[in-house]
Amino acid sequence: MVLENIELDVNYVRSQFPAFKDPLSKDWSFFENAGGSYVPKNVINKLTEFMTSTKVQPYAEYSMSKIAGQNMDMATKLFAEMINAKKNEILIGGSTSINLYVLSNALKKYISSGDEVIVTNQDHEANISPWRRLQENGAKIIEWKFNPENHELEIDELRKLITKKTKILAVTHCSNIIGSVNDLKKISDIAHKHNIIVIGDGVSFAPHGFPNVKELGVDFYTFSLYKTYGPHIALLYGKEEILKDLPNQNHEFLKNNYPYTINPGGPNHEELSSLIGVYDYFNNLYNHHFDNNKLAILSKVKKINQLISIHEENIANPILEYLDEREDLILFGKNKIKNKNRAPTISFIGKNKSAKQISSELVSLKIATRNDNFYAWRCLKALGVDVNDGVVRISIVHYNNKNEVKKLLNALNTI
């Protein structure tokens, strides 16, 4: 993938993130991005602005309140544009786990006794347990298992699982352990032929480039904004035609006000408002690299996504290659990223040392990482990994640079 010979200017990128200069974090090579990313100064500024000038109840006529409301609406509108959704197709909630829980509660209305719900064993538990819970409403749970040889979810397997009774399919866009990107477009096309509602978990995908939800074709899509350079909140997208028919879970008088009907309560005002800063950061990133400022934000996002993918591929592939070659380590998932078929979320274990031991030794060498099951315990079990010790996970985003990768490889050599 060559993009007008333009490369991501990582020095510029890093200059936007105060954490790289902060005394507490500046000496660390930060590889725990899949847990939560750093935030650019635009987000911090928007948050501070809201808390300083507009920390009042929004949507009244006095100026502080009016501006608070305008900023909240603006943040929602901008994020909708970035992912190609309509403003009333977006719900901001406390976390992806909460968003999926309230969604599954609302989708109960489509489940009758004996209906089938497909979940995977590659997902984070957030996109499994709310759907498994539909058993209480009479649903039969069918598990789409990944191939134990290559760790991939195979679409031919899915085809075998679909029946006339299948109503819901919950599948991750990208595994937070294996890193593989699943073809949600193809999966949605197959599912829709059988009138199945598809819920895609984009938490491990979105930090590497905001998705175009209409192109993906999914009915619902979710990601955690605290992993996409924002504060600790999460976004749920839902197709308007489905959203508007879901039962009201909010106050009775709000019954026609979708998407606010899904969540019993509103969003965190200051954090929602600070999402304007995420937009500003990406817009600045575009302007720093490209000339045509007249493009729609969706087209800008597409170009930035390509820059990010090339950079991530360049810095992550040497790590994958290194881990794959080490006889004493076991790497999970593909050993090379090609055309964004894998995220740079890299998990491995040792043959002679526990994941805890490896992670502690890396931390002692100023590599910020951790061992865990990362709530993907079904995935770890299927991989034959001890869920208490977990895997060591190295997760990269576009602000990581070659120097940090060098330090990581040196540290891996040392231990």
Ligand SMILES: Cc1ncc(COP(=O)(O)O)c(C=O)c1O
């Ligand atoms: C792939 C994936 N899905 C869902 C979640 C849950 O997100 P949240 O912490 O916003 O509930 C995570 C969190 O790490 C994740 O990695």
